[in-house]
């Protein structure tokens with residue numbers, strides 16, 4: 065239907081789950097769940113503030129160096145969903161999958177990575193260096209997001225230039241949702257943030273950062289080498305799969321994604337309002353039961369010929 069056609073315009077959207085249950089007594093009100101894959105994502109690093117990491121396979125959030133991550137979903141797709149007749153948002157969940165946990169979160173479950181609503185768009189860029197082997201590092205070319213800017217016009221020159229500044233991402237200062245991170249998280253584990261309120265308000269992008277982020281990397285030194293009992297090191301560092309990382313391992317399920325569940329009023333007339341309504345399959349399930357049984361009612365013994373009556377019997381069985 066409508067969503068499928070909108071989805072078709074964005075490269076990474078999967079209408080993977082479509083619950084078809086009519087949850088309301090009102091005719092035509094259905095509940096749908098649509099999964100969007102990130103259209104852009106990038107770590108922002110405070111140690112090299114004019115470096116782009118948009119093609120990095122990992123989204124790193126943590127210390128040494130201090131890093132954040134920004135993630136964008138297709139705004140037009142979300143607008144299309146929000147403009148459906150009788151639209152009512154039930155939930156929106158941001159989901160990332162752990163690629164590497166540095167296991168430095170301390171002994172208590174008191175550290176969180178927070179999702180903040182991003183206020184301005186960014187350019188993903190094609191640089192990738194952080195955490196990569198030297199022969200796989202490349203600074204990128206052209207425009208890209210950095211710690212200093214959402215769109216540094218030239219990420220290869222290591223200068224901030226005249227680009228718009230955002231100093232580690234321009235986002236709503238209070239987090240929309242917090243997700244506890246601890247040493248138990250491992251590769252493949254999903255981390256979720258409830259961003260329903262943001263999506264309801266029109267948002268399509270988020271910044272992730274440590275709640276207890278330290279200002280300078282030097283502050284990570286633990287009291288001259290002494291780690292107080294019960295405190296350990298925290299805050300920690302986590303690396304999630306970026307969409308490039310999902311491509312690398314060939315698993316779209318680890319791509320950063322946004323799962324949106326909503327109600328809307330779908331016209332009962334079958335014609336989809338947009339082209340390419342490839343998802344209108346369910347009606348087929350109602351047909352099979354009526355077709356098979358009639359064959360038994362046609363006695364083939366009365367026909368003089370061979371194969372032909374058999375075919376005729378199949379047709380007449382509908383009577």
Ligand SMILES: [Ca+2]
Nearest residue numbers: 105106118119
């Ligand atoms: Ca990316």
Ligand SMILES: [Ca+2]
Nearest residue numbers: 216218219223
């Ligand atoms: Ca630059």
